[in-house]
Structures are given as structure tokens and as C-alpha cells.
Amino acid sequence: MIKLENVTKIYKGEVLALQNASCEVQRGEFVFLVGPSGSGKSTFMRLLNKEEDADRGRVYVAGKDIGVLPGYKVPFLRRNIGCVFQDFKLLPNKTVVQNVAFALEVIGHPRSVIKSKVPAILELVGLSRKMHNYPDELSGGEQQRVSIARAFVNRPLILLADEPTGNLDPNTSLGIMTLLDRINRTGTTVVMATHDRGIVDKMRRRVVELDKGQIVRDQSRGVYE
């Protein structure tokens, strides 16, 4: 599903963010990307949805070399990749329903599809009762659920979660992990960057560790270190 071959990423010609990294993730896997801040976790993810391009090496997503993907096709790549962030990136002037519907609307789904899909996904993430609230009326955990609903409503092949629990307390984080686990069980490949030792150790999934841009460990059913 995802393959990096000897990928090097250098920002602005000087910051070495990834160095000769190779890694393959199968369909349906759940992978933790761990490592200290600045080790290249976010860069790894940004390469996958072509927010950044590799300077050397190749990146494959769903069997396609995305390095040669023309710009006009990038949106279609992104429709297969859901993204979740530490800061949620919800639109403050839209309600929960509107936030999720917006993601479908701007990729051209008809209203009827939106009307049926959005409530269903909000049910899945457990936010049916707060559908018409605005993000600032929700707790951090609830906001993250909305953002997961938005990322998953289009049933992407891959879900990228960049420190999704970074702003949440341990209990709330566990709830989010349960949700991501459920999503993974539907067959969606999940890649999650985190510093959260407790979560990694509890879940016992594949762990890829980065340090200064290099992959220093790749372990199935691993722990944080």
C-alpha cells in the first residue's frame, strides 16, 4: 500500500529531514512512527500525500510512483488518504455536520450522498448528539473525533494521523486510539506518528522509529523503545 525506497528529503537545500529511508507498509496494517521531535515523522507523512516531494528516492502509494504524478492528479491521490492532525484543523465557522459535509462537498459529492454519509460517520465516531455544535463548543477529544470523521467519511485507503493525541489527556487519547483501531479493522491502512509511549506500548503494533531522519528500527508488535 505504501512504499518508500531510499527516500531523502532536504528542506530548503539544507535541513536534512529524511535520509535514505526505506519502508514498506502493507494494506490494512497499523504502523506507529515514533521518534523525537524533529526526527522526520511529519515529513514522512507529508511525502505520502504529496504535500512535499522527495529529493531522492521513490514514494509509492497504492502501487503508483507518486513522484511522477502530475499536479492535476494530486487531489485524486489525496481523496484516498485521510489526514488527522494534532490541532484538528476544523473550520471554526462551521458546525460539526458542516465540517464533515464540507469535505465531501468540495470533492464533488452530490447532496444526497452527503446527507446519508455524514450522519452515519458521526454515529460511528459517537458525535450524533453534537452534530449542530461548533468546534469551540466541543472538548479536544470530541474535536479530534470530528476530524477523524472528516478524514474517514470518504472511506480512504490510508489514514495518516500526525500526533492525533498530542493535545489530549491520557483517557481521551485511549478513546481516540480505540476509534483508530476500529477504522483500521475496516481494512484501512493507518500510519500514526506519536511520542506517546503509553499508547504505543499498550497497542503493540508495528513500530518504525526515526532518528535524525533515519529509520533506526522497524519492529512488528513493537514497543516505544
Place this chain on the structure above:
Amino acid sequence: MNLRLDYVVRETTSNFRRNVTLTLATVITVTISLTLLGAALLFRDAVDNATVRWKDGVEFIVFMEPDITAELEADIRGQLQDSREVLEFTYIDKDEAYAEVQELLGDSPELVDVITAERLPASFRVKPTDTLPERVDRLAEVFRAQPGVSRVVTASETIRAIEDLSSGLSQRVIIIAIVLLVAAAVLIWNTIRMALFSRRQDIEVMKLVGATNWFIRVPFMVEGLIQGLVGGLVAMPLIWLTNNYLSIINDDVSLELLRGFAVDPSRVWSLGFQMVGLGALVGTLGSGIAVTRFLDR
């Protein structure tokens, strides 16, 4: 791309509401520049129409009696041919004269009617070797006394002055109008940039979930298009008003030399539509460039 109309309408109106003052300023600038441009072009057309007889060094015109005999006409022609003071002359028969009037004022029969009677006589358009006004006057005087000639009209210094003045004037107005139009494009570009900036979060999310650039672009371009279009539509009646002033000049009988100082209404219409089109183009381009640059960052 499946762009839904209600989506575009909603996004565009919300952008307008966010930036009412700026939008208004932009529309007004578009209107002013297009009105000036339209008026200048109309004025230039009118002057052209009024002075078409005086093109290419024609300094005086010998109009003959409508019922002149062939002999008398041949006499005058011979005299023109023999005169060393005449460089060149053209014979305009009744049909040509009428055709010219028709061409100038095509779709306005009232005007054609008024002018026909005056222009129907056949005439010689004369280019003298020497264009000094006194010499031209003296030469014209010779033909004025000729039997069979109804009148001789000279391109007095006045008409030349009017021509020069008007071409200089309309040139300057056109330059000002173009500068204003560029300013309008920049204003539109800036309005759209501000709209983009205030919606940068939305755009980030749109890109993230895989909206195409065109999908993101269209509502903003529609916004620019509407600003240009509205500016142009407001300019249209103003251009009509300008045309009415031209007609007033034309109706002033004392300005006999400027007869024909008017523009065919269909020309005014087409000019109006051209200005609307230009406004729409400027609006779409200004906003299109703004969004493209924003998305390419």
C-alpha cells in the same frame, strides 16, 4: 468536476459579505474606467464621423447643384485638372455620398433622413498643393464663383483645430481609462487576495481532502467576474448618457461643419457590450491570477 451551483453561490456571497467596502470600491473603479474608455471611444468615433470628409489632406469640397448639367460639371472637372494649385481631387457622385452617409449612420434612419438632403449633391474633394489657409481660401473662392456650384466648404483652421484637439483629448482620456482599468484589475486582485487570506483555513482543508484547484478557484473567479460585470453594467447607461451629449452637439445647427457628429446607436450598444465584456474579462483575470498564485505557493 461536479461543481454545484449552490456551492458557488454560497461561497461567493459569503465572500462579498465579508468585504463589502472593498467590493464597492472595486466596482466603482471598474465603472469609472469603463465609462471613460467607452466615452472616449464614442467621442473619437463621432469626430471621425464628422470629419471623414476631411481626411487625407482634403482642404475644400466643391458641392454642385443637384441638377447641374454634364457640360458644366465637365467644365469644373477640367478646371481642377488644369489648375497647378490642385494636387489631386476626387469626384464623389450622389450615390457615393449617400452610401457614405448610410455607412456612418447606418441604423438611424432619422439621422440619415436629415443629412441626405444636404449631402446628396455630387461633389469634388480637392487637395491643393499649398495648404496655407489664405491660399486655400483664394482657390476655393475661384470655384465658388463657378456656375453650377452650389457651395464650397473649406476645412477651416477651426475644423483642423477640433480634430487635433479631439484626437489629443480622446487619446489622453483613453490612456487615463486604461490606467484606471489596470487599477481596477489590481483592486480586484487585491480583493480576491484578501478573500483568499480570510479563507485560508478553508482552502487548506479543501486541498487536504482532495478538492481540485479548479474547484477551489471557481467561487473566487466568479467573485472577480461579478465585480467586473457589475462595473461594466453600470458603465453601460453612463456611456449612453455620453452619447446623448454627442447628439446635443450634433443638433446645434450653428456647428455646420461638424454635421455628422454622432454615432450610430448600434455602435453605442456594441461599445457598451464590449465594455461589459472587458469588465468581466478584467475581473476574471484579476481574480484568476490571484487564486492561481495563492494555490501555487
